Amino acid sequence: MANDDNQGSRMIHWAWIILIVCFVNLFINYGIRLGYGVVLPEMIRTLGFTRRQAGDIFNAYLFAYICFSPFTGYLTDRLGARRIISLFGILLASGTLLMGTVQSFWQACGFYAIVGIGAASMWTPVITLVQRWFFIKRRGMALGILSTGFGLGFASMGKLFPIIVARWNWQYCWYFLGIAALSMVVINALLLRSKPEDMKLLPWGTPPNIEPVLKQTPPGQKLRTIYGEILATSRFWVIGFSYFLIAGALYIITTYMVDYARYELGFPYAKASFLATVHGLGQIIGVLTVSFASDYIGRRMTIFLSNIFISAGIMGVVLSGANTYALIASIGVVGAFYGATFPMYAASGGDYFRKEIMGTVIGALTLLYGIGAIIANRMAGHIRDVTGSFHIPFIIAIVAALCASILILFVRKEIVSQQ
Numbered sequence: 001m002a003n004d005d006n007q008g009s010r011m012i013h014w015a016w017i018i019l020i021v022c023f024v025n026l027f028i029n030y031g032i033r034l035g036y037g038v039v040l041p042e043m044i045r046t047l048g049f050t051r052r053q054a055g056d057i058f059n060a061y062l063f064a065y066i067c068f069s070p071f072t073g074y075l076t077d078r079l080g081a082r083r084i085i086s087l088f089g090i091l092l093a094s095g096t097l098l099m100g101t102v103q104s105f106w107q108a109c110g111f112y113a114i115v116g117i118g119a120a121s122m123w124t125p126v127i128t129l130v131q132r133w134f135f136i137k138r139r140g141m142a143l144g145i146l147s148t149g150f151g152l153g154f155a156s157m158g159k160l161f162p163i164i165v166a167r168w169n170w171q172y173c174w175y176f177l178g179i180a181a182l183s184m185v186v187i188n189a190l191l192l193r194s195k196p197e198d199m200k201l202l203p204w205g206t207p208p209n210i211e212p213v214l215k216q217t218p219p220g221q222k223l224r225t226i227y228g229e230i231l232a233t234s235r236f237w238v239i240g241f242s243y244f245l246i247a248g249a250l251y252i253i254t255t256y257m258v259d260y261a262r263y264e265l266g267f268p269y270a271k272a273s274f275l276a277t278v279h280g281l282g283q284i285i286g287v288l289t290v291s292f293a294s295d296y297i298g299r300r301m302t303i304f305l306s307n308i309f310i311s312a313g314i315m316g317v318v319l320s321g322a323n324t325y326a327l328i329a330s331i332g333v334v335g336a337f338y339g340a341t342f343p344m345y346a347a348s349g350g351d352y353f354r355k356e357i358m359g360t361v362i363g364a365l366t367l368l369y370g371i372g373a374i375i376a377n378r379m380a381g382h383i384r385d386v387t388g389s390f391h392i393p394f395i396i397a398i399v400a401a402l403c404a405s406i407l408i409l410f411v412r413k414e415i416v417s418q419q
Helices: 004-008 014-047 051-079 081-099 105-119 124-133 136-167 171-191 223-231 234-264 269-297 299-320 324-351 355-387 391-408
Strands: none
Touching: 014 051, 014 081, 014 105, 014 124, 014 136, 014 171, 014 234, 014 269, 051 081, 051 105, 051 124, 051 234, 051 355, 081 105, 081 124, 081 171, 124 136, 124 324, 124 355, 136 171, 136 269, 136 324, 234 269, 234 299, 234 324, 234 355, 234 391, 269 299, 269 324, 299 324, 299 391, 324 355, 355 391
């Protein structure tokens, strides 16, 4: 096994290659995922979808995503992230290209569900992979850098999509992203490595005086045995239900904020789409500060404070009304702590559970997050159709974020994984 001195002889530790490739994966994946909310007003206008239908299309994605996330998490632990990310990336690209051909509600649901299956490889396996390549005291930093990918992806779509729509139409937004996703399949297959041991390396940042004891999950250990261990642990349910609540709060805002600004506040499409750019830029700031801070103040306290700020930011959205500057500031706050939320909850899978089952834990947590997002999307869209306003869903989001913040305080402080 190589030590840090041996690693220092290399020009660059392969962990950083892994981080760069995974960054691009998240950039493209979250451009596809969160870009839906940006292109949604144009799809509503040309295809005549209701808000409830719009929410159900995204829920088709989320349903497929959460069904396959535990599966991809388990396969990542057993077969390695490289194979899973590359294989499922083909589905991600195919579904995205098909979204550009949508003519009906059911087509949109079916094609976006394919995207969701492919996207299941772009969070749990990616987060697991990066955590395995970085020592525990460097994971907050690594996940912070990595997570700028989804913030930058969302911010870019907020600026790029209106230009594409003005030049061609909304279908080309999907074609552009589908081709980008397809190109990453080859790059992933060539450059990703599932764990440092494959290259006789230690995780980057490992102190010189630590020689990790390398354990492998017994080949005969079955999936139900692993899940039995996870589901019997109370801290899994506390973290998971907190994740469920904050995911619902965040998706109410993220999915519908451009639609809210466009049709409820009366903003022009380009101005309403700019909120996505603000949200994305806020994410970048958040992951580069909040995620780094978590290495010092702890994951639990970071999540607690982050959820408090999310609740305050959503309250700001409600109180801002059509005041452009106040609305932008509030969306920026939500974006900053949105960016930190998902890597912090994912890092909990590495901090509070043994590393051999890290991918399975993160996949299981993703299932609870996805259920929260699905319920929130459908509920918010339905209430908007019935009442003509997003105010009630936004207030529900405020309360959910506060409850998520309080719940995380019940997680025990002990950190199980030390590698």
